Amino acid sequence: MYENFGQFINGKWSRGNGNEPVSVIDPGNGQSLGFIPAASTEDTLSALAAAEQALDSWKNTQAWARADLLQAVAREMVAAAAVAAVVISKESGKPLAQAKREWELSVDQFVWYAEEARRIYGRIVESRVPGGRCEVSHEPVGVVAAFTAWNFPVVLVARKLAPALAAGCTVVLRPSSEVPGSAMMIFECLRKAGIPAGVANLVVGPTPATYEPLIASPVVKKVSLTGSTQLGQQMIRDSAATIKRLSMELGGNAPVIVFEDADLEKALDLSVATKFANCGQVCVTADRFYVHESVYESFVEGFARRTSQLKVGYGQDEGTAMGPLINTRRLQAIEAIVTDAREKGAKVITGGHRIDLNGGYFYAPTVLADVPDDALAIAEENFGPIAAITSFSDSEDLWARVNNSDFALSAYAFTRDPGRIRETVAKLESGMVGINSYALAAAEVPFGGIKASGMGREGGSEGIHDYMNVKLAQIVV
Template identity: 45%
Template sequence: MLYINGKWESSEDNLDVVSPTNGQLLGTVAKGGEQETKLAIDAAKKALPAWSKRTAKERYDYLNRVAEILRSRTDEIAEVITTEMGKPVKESKAEISLAIDYLEWFAEEGRRIYGETIPASSSSKRLSVIRQPIGVVGAITPWNFPIAMITRKIAPAMAAGCTVVLKPASSTPLTAVEVIKACHDAGVPEGVVNLLHGSASNITKALMDSPVVRKITFTGSTEVGKQLVRQSADTMKKLSLELGGHAPFIVFEDADLEQAAEDLIASKFRNAGQTCVCTNRVYVHESIVKPFSELFAEKIRKLVVGDGLESGVTIGPLIDSNAVDKVEDQVQDAREKGAEVLVGGKKIVEGEYAKGNFFEPTLLVNATHDMKISYEETFGPIAPIFSFTTEEEAIDRANNGEYGLASYIFTKDASRIVRVSEALEYGIVGINDPMPTVAQAPFGGVKESGIGREGGRQGIEDYLEYKYLSFQLDV
């Protein structure tokens, strides 16, 4: 279903939704194109004046009503997420909780959009600055966190007084429908949020070409992000881009190995390794590389692969066959260049797994920096271990790449924590912490990992414009 100007719409063309677990057809949604996108933009433009003039408290109330509806529907929405993208249902529920956090956080932040008074250079003048919504926003979201990435974008937009045209990933449209149902049931006015499914190129082109759309917020690949930067020039759109990542996980010789190994499981294998902040490279000090590898391997062997709806499953399928092909290629390349597969290493094709996109949780040791896995984003359940000798070497290797989203360090040395975290060229540093993402902190990267921040008090900034007011008084 499409949702335009407060109404659910069908279309002549439909988009099939296929399960990554067993290849079965889960359902269809209406497929929109350029014409439907223009209608959604017009609806958002029409709704903007009234929505932007509502008080911050009124917008706060709407967002909190959406949050409460999602909370009351957690079980059913978690099943939708797991069915259409594969992650274990426990992870789906955790994602819904994060999505609700974003709604509630930005509902509050919308009440803290402050201006300022500036000392004038003349007694006959008064100078001030006010903040106003940027306007209509185009939001393009990924499949790997199909609900949290939506609320992380629409919540600050709505709280700031903007209206939204949302284009979710074609792999996970059913979750997006659930979010918009919650908005509809919460009484969000017509045109404030609009939903489109369909060809990313057609819908995105219409969003980028429209002078009405003043901002694009996008989470996805660096390659597509660069295309959006180029396309934005013609209409001078504001962009927020959360792009690729290749996170290093550095284990120093003084780290608690048991805790580091357990936390590496959480960082690397959550969502089957399909997160932009998950560990891609594991750097372990040479003095502990063997015992750490063995300890980590034991924990990997305890992971349970299967249908995310089944109790006890900790690793679900990859999103599609292309994702499986990519990780297979990285493992094969690493083997050919001298890596040893300590655990896993292949696609699972037996019995119930035959029609799904399952890949064994995999540990590679003796990894080197000429292997594809050392520089290509993996997005799969493969952990390569590299060894290092000095702190300086670990920092240099961790920073050697085009990405700069998330990084992780494990050590008990307070001085080292300061040195290394300040030296790492990443927007996020988890210090003895594999799960740093929270609604109240800024999320984003440096280098080719993106532009701008989502979450935290910073997350609402890109949805606002500054306006300077200069008053000449009668004296």
């Protein structure tokens, strides 16, 4: 599966020189997908040197030429869609239909930022100095180190590569070692599209060899991360010595409010499909449901009924709605969260157990009701197939409960009252809010959180500016 790939350095695929190969496991059956020769520290430094050498030429390449190349990448990705979806499904375990959709969303990133490359606007500001003029312009920040997680192995890569390349930056990307082939599919499309040598590089391997050299180097001017809050905190500390610019999409624990006037059938259909997509391993997924007491019983019953009808299975099997967790560590973590909820008085309405299926890491889609606020299922991000449901009656108490979290990536509500919609958007402490919808992730809109959920934005016109410096010139003639 990985025979033609490996490390992508200075425009070429090469074998890594690390001591231990990277072993990739199919979470749907626990079997090996193959091995990749890991990068050594020297490999990472070579990738960094290639990015540094390519920077001057790439940042001075006309924006229209950069845009044309990104469009070429998108065309190569469209051509590779069928093969890529299989790789994504095998490595991550997600159903094939979800893998196909993720690849399509990744194509969108390159198409969108091809256009944004042509729209890097400055402005003229009236000067106080006689005969003067103030010009504000934007320039690429420089060499970027990007780090991505395993749960969305291609769209997370595209969200970093596309805006960075559009801005005129060069990149060294380190994907998760659990899903490296998915990222390699994108880099192969870059290669086929004719990306200049050194502009985009990929290294796969252990932390000492692929993280530490990048984070310590003064050549790297910006770091972009999708990962856990704990990793983000460590990266902030590690970057302090060289004062790098940072953008981070970290953990989430999204609340969902279901008011008494909500379209209950719509809320249930959307919530079940969203909650169990990618086995719940989604940072913006619905985690904790606050349901008005007048519709609480109907909501719990409808949620459990729909959940029990989901087909759990191997990602490439026909009709599979939910695949496995990524590894045994996630299985153990989910079991601990459900045990904690039970001990604190929550009711398991459906699920709550492992599924023995082909040696994979499967856990039944689980609905918990009457969950107290101090249970882990509500107090922390569960990152798995657990829907934790509780009730509310008083709106003022509701806002305190919902916002009582360090995480503030996404939040959702279902209501048909226009006034309540405006109040809800204003009251929710979150980087993103969905009203009667969970559709927040798209190339054309900014994606990101506040508080412990991160900083900076990916997507939209805002996304490219995270890879640019602002320069002021006061010109007097």
